[in-house]
Structures are given as structure tokens and as C-alpha cells.
Amino acid sequence: MTDATQTNASDAAPKMTKGSLLVQDVRTRRRNAAEARFKAYGMIAISIGLLMLVILVYNIVSRGTGAFQQTFVTLSVELPADKLDKKGNGDIEEIKKVSTFGYSPLLSAAMAQTVRDLGIKTDMKPKDMGEILSKGAASQLRDYVLADISVIGRTATFELLASSRVDGYLKDRVTRDSIANDKNISVEQLDLVDALVAAGVVEKRFNIGFITGSDASDQRPEAAGIGVSMIGSLFMMIVVLVLALPIGVAASIYLEEFAPKNWITDIIEVNISNLAAVPSIVFGILGLAVFINYMHLPNSAPLVGGLVLTLMTLPTIIISTRASLKAVPPSIRDAALGVGASKMQSVFHHVLPLAAPGILTGTIIGLAQALGETAPLLLIGMVGFIASNAPDSIASGLLSPNSAMPAQIYEWAKRSDPAFYERAWGGIIILLVFLVTMNTIAVILRRRFERRW
């Protein structure tokens, strides 16, 4: 540094005889240009960072909002008694024997009838027309009939999901060019869809099923929802909160207030800061080896996911709790001790309540981190599993197999049908809404309750 300045000075010395304050010499100009360049590099770097954020957010929003809209077909379906209740005795066991294959022709017939009523000209067979509907429509019809068998023989109006190709067509994901090799849909069917859209039979509407529903099989992207895995995530977060908060706070209190300065304490401290940086997948391996292979807890259970995420979140909570305990001034402790409180009482009655907002903030941030974590969940089997029903009790919520939001998104991202990608982006929007809410609460808590000493 000093050398550089010296050489600069000696270089500049001969020129100084001709120098002027008003005219910059070559060297000054070069230095000023270097200064401007350097500053520009900084600005460019920040702009790139922010640009990436904008691209990412734009991408998520533009690709994901489609999942919240879904194409529905409104149809009046005749439920003939001679097909559904062949013996005519109204016995529910007999009616249950009619599988969804028995219901599909009814849908095709209803479709053909609607097309005829609207006066749309087409030379398609009813069966092809029926393919506009989701493959799950027949089972929807069957469930409706089995719920109340008195409807047999009447005509009922249904709102049925359209197949994912039709949905994609209305959302511009599927075009007439892109379906050239697609066996699931033909150009004639798309013509019919256009006519039906004009007639108001087929329309796009808000898709509540995506938010509340469960995952669906590969064949029916239109029916897949994220609701059940949301419940799985909720149960995991409950486990994390119930375990990580008390243990984390207890560990921090010990380390910050009671621990003697010796090598054991040092080891614990180094350990915690290292655990915070251990890759999350390693925690997944730990969970697989200890909780599933050794303790034989059930596979894919939110309880196991919660335990793994607890271990992962603990360091985060401990680090932030210690910071907020440290922020409480020693005068508070001294005052409590001075009026006769024991060390334990001074901590639990005075320091801890004062540090509570900070602890809570750290906990919420830790929870948000745990909510978005995917890798450990893959190892304990919370993917590739279609949880079809929401759990009905706390025990089954904790122990029966379920998925979690990020694991569900991963599952969709892996499937081959592009219709699932839209679901994945939509799921990300929901996940991010949760994360943003949690972080906002944390920021508000910090702003409102944190005391500056």
C-alpha cells in the first residue's frame, strides 16, 4: 500500500510542473475512470441479484396462477335405473357392483345429448366426446349415486372436471400444433371444446379443489391438489414447535446463563454452530437410520418428518435465542439478584420474559426454514405416496403416511405430464404465501416488541 502510493507520487512528480486544477491530466482521468468503473461493477452486481429475484418471482407467479383456475364442464346426466340398478330392488350392495366403467357411457351419452341440444354439428362418437371430461368424472358420478341411491332414475346436473388437455387448451398450454402426436386428444375434440366454450358449457373457474384436495394419480393432473400435504406439513410444524422451542430455549439458557467456561461448554458451542451448517440431507440420513431403521417408527409419517426437522431447526433456534438472551442487559439480572431472587428465578422471572419477543422471532424464522425443507423428507419416504384422505385424528395425523408441501411439489416436478408443472408452480405460490406470512409476523414482532436497551 505504502509502496504503491510512493511510486504514484514519484510518477506524478514530473507532470506536476505542467499540471492545472482545471484540466485533468491523463493519470487523474484514468484514476477517476477506474473509480467510476468500480462503482458501476457494484451497481451491476446488485442489479443482477435483484434482476434474478424479479425473474424468479415473475416466473413463479406467471406459471403458477394457472393452477388456481380450472376448467369445468356443466352437464345434466341422466341416471337410468336399468343401467345402475339392474335388478331394480334398490339394494346398495347390488348398486356398488356397478364400477366406474358402468358410469362412463352415461357421461358420454350426456355429453352427446348436450351437444345435440346446443345444435353443434360434429361427427364424433359419444365416446370421443366423453373424453373431454376428466377420467375421474365417472367416479365422481358413482360417489354421488352411492351417497344417495334415490337419485337413480332421475337427471342431475353436475360440474365435472375437464380433462387436463382441455384445461391446458383453454390456458394456452396445449395448442393445436402441440397435440399432433398426442393420443389423449384430437383436433376435432378441441373444435368441440371451442363450441362448448362459446355455449357456456365449458368454462374456467376458481379451483378450490387445488387448495383443499389431495394428490391424484399420473393420469389425472386436473384433479391434483395440495390440501392433504398441507395438513402433513402442519403436523410436522406442530411437532417441530412442541419439541424445538422448549429444548432450544432450555439449551440456550444453560449455555448463556449457567454454563461454566470450560472445554465441555466450548465443545457444545462449536458443535451447535457446526450443526447449523450440516447439509440438510445428512439429517435425512440420520432420520432414516435412527427413527425408521432403528426405532421402527412408521415410514412417511409426519411425526418422523417433524423429528428430523426438529434436529435441523434446533441450532437456528438456539443461536437466535442466545442472541436475544445476550441482549438483555446485566443490570436486570443484578437487580433481581439484589432483591433476593435466586439465579434461577432471575432468569425465569425476568430475563426470559424480556427476551421472549426475540426468541419467538427466531422460532418463527426457524419454522419457516423447516417448512420449506425438502431433502430430508425424501429420505424418510414422504414422496411418491398419494395420501388421498385428510387424517381424521391427531394420532393418525402424526402416524399415518402423508406428504408435505415441498415434497408434494417435488413429486409433481418429477412427473412427465407438463400439466403437473403448473401444479408444482401453484404449490410453490401457496408455500411462499405461508413463508412470507410467517416472516412478516416475525418482522412485526421484532419491530413492535423488541426493546432497545
Next chain:
Amino acid sequence: MNFGVTGLVVLAVLALTGVAFVLARSRALASAGGDVRKLHSLPSYYGYNAAMFTAVPALGVMVIWLLAQPVVTQNAVIQMIPAATVAEGSSINLVMSDVRRVADGLDQAVAKGAMTQEQAANLRAGQSDVRGRLAEVGVALGSDVQPEVLAAAQQYRVLTTRWNSLMAGVVLALALGGLALSISVATKDFRARNTVEKGVLGLLVVAASLAILTTVGIVLSMLFETLNFFRLHPWTDFFFGTSWAPNFRGNSELSILPLLWGTLYISFIALAVAVPIGLFSAIYLSEYAGPKVRALAKPLLEILAGIPTIVYGLFALLTVGPALVRVFGRGDQGLLGVEWMSGATAVLTAGLVMGIMLIPFVSSLSDDIINAVPQSLRDGSFGLGATHSETIRQVVLPAALPGIVGAILLAASRAIGETMIVVLGAGAIAKFSLNPFEAMTTITTRIVSQLTGDTDFASAETLVAFALGLTLFVLTLGLNVIALYIVRKYREQYE
């Protein structure tokens, strides 16, 4: 494991704890004739003391029992299985998992009322179709049940039931004993507060040592399986082989080197993106930006760090990958008219996206470090006539260098351990190649693929994941320890 029994025992202990609190508190008060001033401690401390004595030993023993029971039962049952039953290419552990599955199936059959307890206990493999009957209650078995396995399963159930009832007895006895003891000492002269505080301190120590326990758990769980792996597979091939070709029929080549190469290559690209952008951002934010820009840009950049990695993974797979293919691939239809890239998953895809993720790590750590450089150094440099950028390059950065190196090492450890971005964006082909447009695979990706789906914990192909995990752990731990040491050393320098 029987959750019913465990749950009931826990509830019973909690109920006893409540009773203990109330009884001890009132007994202490009564011993002082209702005058609080005559007690050594506040009345509720007597209650806490009793509650602590009732609940803590009982629940502690229960946790240890539940951890130890599977091993003890398994060891007892394993001796019932003759070596001949273990088929070729299989292992005793596999047979044990069959035993457990049959035992679980019998449990479920009893729970659903498909069998009575006696039927389940007296079932004989030869006489009835065990597999069929278990299938009825929804327990699918891969093959027919051998008589030895069935007998072992029945023994397993008997032992489990016996151990469970024994555990319930011991735990409840401990709780009752603690209750009786603590109530008997709850008199006015008993130093209840001191006892409670000692107990609480003990619990705090236990909570703090959980961090160590986790680390020990991580190391042990991976170490044992890694040793098992090296028994099945030569360690020389794992560390020094050149090819990764798992084959579930056995005889696989499982070498870490190609995976390590992929990991390091992707991490290198990620750092090549993140370090310049992050460092220049940090310099701009801490040295040039006004308070308003700083207050806006810093949190915005940090949002990038808060986004879950699955989002980046999807971004890589569905946005960045196809965009790169449009530029570098597709031959004449591409933007450059070249045919370098064929698929969306590639080293470059994963590296770029991971770089974006790492920008805030580098920038906020470097920002802190640059801010910690004393103002007097800058003032001295300005006083000698240096421009702002000269001061930064020749004074501030050299002074902050150790800290920045630490930050970069932390970012590198993060990149090596990152999973979701590479699982979705990097591909699955293990090879040595310098071409960034090719798909390559990483350690974390292989861990995920070897441990998901149907896994057989007796085959080298599954166990290799633990060896990979241990290597990953050691690698990242080493980087972290060095980085934290450098950062700490650096902080001390200016404090």
C-alpha cells in the same frame, strides 16, 4: 412398537404428576399450619418438586427403555432363526425385517378382529395360508412365510408384549415411588426450591447436550452402515475406483470419484457466479450505497436466501434449463445455432441456479465483514489521496480478506451439501467431463436416489449412500470448521 401402551403409560404418569403437585403443595402448607412464612420455600416449589420426582425418572426410564427394547428383542429372536433359513444373497437382517412384518401383520389382524389372540399365537405355517390371511387385513408379504420366520414372529410378539407390560409396570412403579418419596419429604423445613433448581439445571444441561447427541447420532448412524458397506464392497474401489455403475443384481462399481467431480464442478460454477456478484454487491452496499438504497436492496437480496431450495430446483429444471437449451442447443433453431446442449439438466443449469441462491450468503457475510474494518484505515487512505475504489481495493479488501475467504468457504460448503437444485437440475450420469453442457451427478443426488424407493439395507447399492453421506458430512464439516475458525480469528483482530 405398541403406541397404545406407551400412550396410556404417558397419560398415567402425567396424571400422577398432577396429583403429586397438588398433594405435596397442600401437605407442605399443612405442615406449616397454613402460614406461608414458616415454609422454607414458596408453596408451589413443593408442588414442583413432587411433580419433578414423579415425572422425570419415570419418563426418562421410559425413553431409554423404548430405545433399547428393539435391540434386546431382536437379539433374542435372532437366535431362533437357523442359519439355513437365510437364503443365499440375503442376510439375517433381511429375515429379521420379514419377521417384523409378519409380527406387525398379526398385530393388525388381531386389531381388526380377523383373528383372536390365541389364533395368532398358535398359527402354524404348514396348516394355514398365513400370507393369504395377512393379505386380507392389508399386509402384503413378498413370499410365503417360512415356518421358522412365523415362529420367530410369534416369539417376537410374545416378547414385545412381555417387555411392554414390564415397561409399563416399571415406569408406573417409578412414578408412584417418586410420588410417595416427594410427598413424604414435603414438610416445612424441606429445601424445596434448591432441589427444584438443581433439577431444572440438570434438565437444561440435558437439553444443551442434545446438540452433541445429534452429532454423535449422525456420525454413529452413518459410521455403522458405512462399515457394513465396506464389508460388502472393497473400500479401495469406493475411494479410488473410476466409475459409478450401481447394479441391483450385484457386482456394481461404486466409486465416489466421479460423483465428487460432479459435485465440485457444479459448486465451482456456482461460486464463480455467486462470489463476484455477492462480493461486489457487498462492497457497493457497505461502501457506496446511501442508507435508503441499503435499507431497500439488502433485505431484497436476502429474500433470495429465504426461498426454499425446491423452488430453485424447479426454476432450474423448468426455466433456466430450457432457456439454456434455447441458447446453446437445438442446432440451427437455437439462438447461437450450435448443438452443445441436448437436455435441460446440465452442470451449467444447476451451477447457475445454485450461484443465484448463494449470492445473498456471500453478500451478507462479506457485508458484515467489510463493515467491521475500522474506519480509521479508510480515513488514513483517503488522507493520503487515494480514491474511494483504491481505498477499497488496496486497504479495505486486504484487511477483510480472511473474513471474506471464510465467507466463501461457508458458501462452498453450502454448495457441496445442496440437494434439491442438483436433484432436479443436474442429471443422473456419473462421469468425468469438463463439458458444462452435459448432465452430471453429485454426491447428494446419488444419496437421494439410492435411499428412495424400495431399499434393501443389506445390499451394497443401498449402503453406499451412508458412505457417501459420511464423506459429505466430513467434507462440509471440515470446510465449516476452517471457515468459522478464520472468521472468528478475523473478528478478534479488530475487536
